[in-house]
Amino acid sequence: MATPPPHHGPGPGPYPPYASPQGNPYGPYPVPQQAGPYGPHPVPGAVHGCRLCGALPAAQATVRGHQGMLVLMRFLRQEGPFCRDCGLATYRRMSAATLWQGWWGPLSLFITPFTLLLNLGARAGFLRLAPPTGAILPTLDPGKALWRRPPALAFLVATVLVACTPPVLVLLGLMAGDDEPPTGPAIGTCVREADELRNEKLVPEACGSPLAKYRVTKRRGTPGADCADGDLISVPGKWAEGAHSLCLTPVH
Incomplete structure (x- = not known):
């Protein structure tokens, strides 16, 4: 009877677990990390696409508005991020509305100029951005410049009239004079x-x-x-x- 060939593998009995060089006790290769179904998590503090159209680049900014209603008032705000076109459109729309809605109240006379000055900072940030690209939705049309819109033109005319009224009244008073016409007997009588x-x-x-x-x-x-x-x-x-x-x- 022939003798079976010698067996070179591990002997019978329990085998010790295989330890990979990476320290994984379950196999020779590491398990790859699986990404979530919606992509990687956003990095805190990073600015992503425009909140209105999704385009890049976008800037984090807040555009404000104000409405005065005699004894009441209303504060409005739109927070970014905004691309250049959506940001300018939002700035011009809210600032134009503030120019004719924001003055109707005692405190609103002081709040409205402050609101308009704050919006200038947001506008400067939008103008520094490159043209938007990769938009998911249509970007907003910036439209006419703020000072070419009817509310701004009406405000400008009213400001000029208020500023020019006192000098004109003083000039008219000087031209008219307060001398009374001479009375009494005429020359030759x-x-x-x-x-x-x-x-x-x-x-x-x-x-x-x-x-x-x-x-x-x-x-x-x-x-x-x-x-x-x-x-x-x-x-x-x-x-x-x-x-x-x-x-x-x-x-x-």
């Missing part, structure tokens, strides 16, 4: 004393009347109104009506 014996006050009299005593030649207080030699100067308190300073020439 005659006057007499109401009672010569009692030195009564002067009253108008027709120049052809024998009672006429003085003729009005000049009105003092105007350029070149110095009385001539021999003329009399009437003091304001000498008149029966009004107060006049005139140059009087004796008729006879």
Whole structure:
């Protein structure tokens, strides 16, 4: 009977577990790490695509708005990230609405300018971005610039009117003046004393009347109104009506 060939494998009995060089007790190869069904987890603090269209690049920013309602007020905000086009469209829409809705209240008069200044910081960040690419949804149309929109134009006109009104009123006041037109006897008319014996006050009299005593030649207080030699100067308190300073020439 033939003898079976010698067996070179491990002998009978329990076998020790195989230890791989990597320290895995279950096999010679490491088990690969499986990714989740939705891709890798987002990195905290990283900015991903635009929240409105999904395009890149995008910037993290907050666009604000304000509405004044006399005794009430409303604060509005839209948080990013935004791509360049969606960010500019949001900035222009909310700022234009704030320009005509944000002033209607005592506190809103101070809050509205502050809100518009904060939006300028977000606008600067959007302008630094490259054109959006890889959008999942259509990007928003930025539209006209803010200062070319009707609310901004109305605000600009109102601001110019308010700023120019005080100087215009002052100029009109200076041009109109507050001098009253001269009153009393006209140049060339005659006057007499109401009672010569009692030195009564002067009253108008027709120049052809024998009672006429003085003729009005000049009105003092105007350029070149110095009385001539021999003329009399009437003091304001000498008149029966009004107060006049005139140059009087004796008729006879």
